[in-house]
Amino acid sequence: MSKINFLAAVLCCGLAQAQSPSSVASTIVAGANGFLSSLDEGQRSKVLFDFNDAAQRVKWSNLPTTMVPRAGLKMGDLSEAQRKAAMGLLAATLSKRGYEKVLAIMGGDEALKTAGGARGATMFGRDLYYISILGKPSVKDPWMLQFGGHHLALNITMVGREDILTPSHTAAQPAKYTVDGTTVRPLGAENDKAFALINALDEGQRKQAILNYKVANLVLGPGQDGKTIQPEGIKCSAMNASQQAMLLDLAGEWAGIIHEQAAAVRMAEIKAHLAETWFAWSGPTTNGMPAYYRIQGPTLVIEYAPQPLGGDPTMHIHTMYRDPTNDYGKKSTGH
Amino acid sequence: MRRMAVGVLLAISLSPDAAAHQLDEYLQATLIGVTRDGIDVEIQLTPGVAVLPMLLAVIDRDRDGRISVEEERVYAARVAREVELRVDGAPAALWLMETTFPPLEAMREGLGTIRMKLRTMRTGHTLRFENRHLPQISVYLVNCLAAPADGLVVSGQERDEAQRSIVFEYSFAAGAAPGSLAAWIAVLGMLLVALIYRWKPREVA
Numbered sequence: 001m002s003k004i005n006f007l008a009a010v011l012c013c014g015l016a017q018a019q020s021p022s023s024v025a026s027t028i029v030a031g032a033n034g035f036l037s038s039l040d041e042g043q044r045s046k047v048l049f050d051f052n053d054a055a056q057r058v059k060w061s062n063l064p065t066t067m068v069p070r071a072g073l074k075m076g077d078l079s080e081a082q083r084k085a086a087m088g089l090l091a092a093t094l095s096k097r098g099y100e101k102v103l104a105i106m107g108g109d110e111a112l113k114t115a116g117g118a119r120g121a122t123m124f125g126r127d128l129y130y131i132s133i134l135g136k137p138s139v140k141d142p143w144m145l146q147f148g149g150h151h152l153a154l155n156i157t158m159v160g161r162e163d164i165l166t167p168s169h170t171a172a173q174p175a176k177y178t179v180d181g182t183t184v185r186p187l188g189a190e191n192d193k194a195f196a197l198i199n200a201l202d203e204g205q206r207k208q209a210i211l212n213y214k215v216a217n218l219v220l221g222p223g224q225d226g227k228t229i230q231p232e233g234i235k236c237s238a239m240n241a242s243q244q245a246m247l248l249d250l251a252g253e254w255a256g257i258i259h260e261q262a263a264a265v266r267m268a269e270i271k272a273h274l275a276e277t278w279f280a281w282s283g284p285t286t287n288g289m290p291a292y293y294r295i296q297g298p299t300l301v302i303e304y305a306p307q308p309l310g311g312d313p314t315m316h317i318h319t320m321y322r323d324p325t326n327d328y329g330k331k332s333t334g335h
Numbered sequence: 336m337r338r339m340a341v342g343v344l345l346a347i348s349l350s351p352d353a354a355a356h357q358l359d360e361y362l363q364a365t366l367i368g369v370t371r372d373g374i375d376v377e378i379q380l381t382p383g384v385a386v387l388p389m390l391l392a393v394i395d396r397d398r399d400g401r402i403s404v405e406e407e408r409v410y411a412a413r414v415a416r417e418v419e420l421r422v423d424g425a426p427a428a429l430w431l432m433e434t435t436f437p438p439l440e441a442m443r444e445g446l447g448t449i450r451m452k453l454r455t456m457r458t459g460h461t462l463r464f465e466n467r468h469l470p471q472i473s474v475y476l477v478n479c480l481a482a483p484a485d486g487l488v489v490s491g492q493e494r495d496e497a498q499r500s501i502v503f504e505y506s507f508a509a510g511a512a513p514g515s516l517a518a519w520i521a522v523l524g525m526l527l528v529a530l531i532y533r534w535k536p537r538e539v540a
Contacts, residue, residue: 067444213494216474217362227366229478230489230503308360308474 024092024261025139025160031089032137032145038082039073047073051135051143052335057328060146060153061222062171062318064123065130072146076127086131090147093156093163098257104186105152105170111177112150124150142333151318153222156258157329163262164329166322168254169222173307173316187317190304193250195287197279200243201234206285208234215282215292218305218320228324231296233280244274251295254302254321273297290314299323358445359385361469364476365418369487369505373456376420376429376464380449386472387442393469407436411451417468423459430454465500477501 036044049056049071061068075083091099106126113125128149135143137158145156151171157164172186185191201209211232219229236244248271255266270277276298283291283306290306290313301322306313325331361382368375382390394402394410411434420427432454437447466475475498479489486508494501 063446067446211494213496213498214474215498216360216476217364219364219476219478228481229366230481230492232492308358 022139024259025158028089028092028158028259029137029139031085031092032133032143035082035085035089035131036133036137038079038085043073043078043082046071047132049132049134053134056132056134056146057144057155058225060148060155060169062151062153062169064150065128066123070130070132070149072130072132074127075129075131076125089145090131090154092259093145093158094154094258095256095260095263098259101170101186101257102147102152102154104184105172106149107179107184108172108174108177108186109150111174142329142335144328154257155328157333159329159332162265162332163258164323164326164332165255165258165262165266167225167327168257168321169319170254170257170321171316171318175315175317187304187319190250190253190319191314191317192287193246193253194281194293194304195285195291197243197246197250198281198285198291198293200246201239205234205238205243206281208238209279209281210285211280211282213282215294215305216308218303218318219294220301220303220322221305221318221320225327226324228301229296231278231280233278233294233296235275236277236279236297237275239279247277247279247295248274251300251302254319257321270297270300273299288314299325358383359472361386361390361473362476363466363468363473365464365466366478366480367462367464367501368480369462369482369489370485371458371507373454373458374420374422374427374462376418376453376455378414378418378451378453378466380414380451381447382442382445384443384445387445389472390442390469402436402439407434414451414468415453417466418453419463419465419467420455420457421461421463422455422457423461424463427455427457460506461502461504463500463502467499470497470499475499479503479505 036047039047056071059071073086075086078086090102094102106129109124109128110126113120113123116124129147129152130149132146133143134146135141137143139160142157142159144158145154147154148169151173153169154165155168170187175187176183176185178184198206198209220227236247239247248267251270252263252267255270256263258266274297277300278294278296280294280296281291282293283289285291292303292305294304295302301320301324303320305318307316307318328335361380364379364381366377368377394406396406396409411431415429415431418429420429430453431451433450433452435450437449439447441447464477466477477494477498477500479492479501481487481489488506488508490504492501492503
């Protein structure tokens with residue numbers, strides 16, 4: 001691939017957000033093909049998988065890649081141009097705020113690397129994120145882009161304007177750090193909007209929403225594909241319009257990671273099922289304290305779980321985003 | 336790429352081991368699946384690195400630094416004894432259908448999970464489950480799986496604060512698919528597999 005074509009592919013990725021649904025798909029495919037063209041034969045054989053490769057599809061985790069090895073190509077093994085093309089493809093696939101969230105999560109892992117000494121250097125950092133492609137990038141046929149590592153797993157099934165982001169895992173440790181004097185909170189909105197919502201409920205509603213037991217971790221985290229639990233908490237039909245809008249805005253922190261057109265389709269689906277959607281909370285209701293919450297509807301499971309480490313659990317957050325009817329696009333693609 | 340000046344704002348352990356999660360707790364996560372033919376109980380046991388020595392003191396009974404087939408069997412049997420399922424108020428015997436132990440090295444990294452599947456053929460309308468295994472070092476999760484396609488309706492879920500126990504009412508909506516002969520054959524097959532299953536001892540690295 002010539003340098004001009006390669007740069008054009010990268011530039012295309014950055015323009016995806018302002019385009020029509022069909023041109024967004026075309027731009028993402030162009031970005032994928034540009035990335036693939038930048039690789040040598042050996043690298044391509046590592047990054048490409050069959051679309052129906054069930055083992056690769058579920059090869060993601062919250063844990064560092066040294067503990068749970070990922071397949072695909074590692075960012076640290078790419079040249080600067082290849083890495084730029086990979087990140088450009090990701091940027092084209094995600095919304096601006098979704099891409100920024102990903103960068104902030106990876107930045108947190110870089111902070112862990114810096115703070116972790118010699119062993120930390122081998123376990124954490126931006127170089128240890130992997131990219132893989134299942135199937136052949138196409139505007140017509142389904143294919144899949146995976147990107148992840150420690151505290152991040154994006155599983156994006158491309159099926160046109162309804163591109164599917166579930167299941168995906170976002171997390172943060174540290175959940176708050178500074179870069180050049182600026183505070184970064186990768187999952188700050190997920191925290192603050194949830195506390196705002198629980199405090200917007202009246203006493204009777206809070207009584208329904210708050211579970212009377214502790215939730216120590218994600219219930220439907222990595223390795224729990226295909227499972228759904230009985231919903232609990234307060235049903236959104238018992239919320240007023242303002243509270244429902246707050247819940248939708250909160251859910252948008254996950255649904256809005258993907259590019260705007262797919263996010264709009266997903267948000268419409270979540271809104272259509274709002275009356276059958278539940279909000280459950282476990283923990284204190286003062287922002288700054290560790291609290292677990294879950295949003296669960298017919299096509300949606302969101303979990304947010306501070307992690308106990310013997311230290312401050314608010315500094316280590318795990319979240320999960322699922323569609324029990326369409327994880328990995330199984331409903332949309334029929335695989 | 337601009338140079339990062341990292342300043343962590345709050346006191347926190349950032350050691351690599353701390354990132355291995357559930358550092359000083361034994362996470363016992365239980366999922367209960369209710370069907371027309373019986374009840375499935377899936378328990379996932381994940382020891383944090385700091386509590387692993389205490390767990391190994393329980394499992395590795397001869398202190399030889401290995402977890403033998405017999406030690407796996409004895410430990411799984413202990414867990415099965417220390418959980419209790421009641422259906423309509425009466426104890427329901429749980430068959431241990433399957434047990435999987437991770438490599439010991441994985442447990443040392445804080446990511447090894449012991450998985451157990453248990454089953455009873457009992458059916459009813461009120462279920463109570465309690466986990467009494469190693470409460471000194473454990474945190475618990477317990478949930479009932481949803482099965483809308485099977486017409487399962489669950490109500491009145493109640494747990495204790497630590498999630499060691501759960502009680503709920505359940506029923507099946509009229510018109511939903513009944514249990515099939517295939518399901519019974521599958522259960523018998525699982526029993527057979529459990530009987531002939533061979534474990535391999537794992538070395539201590």
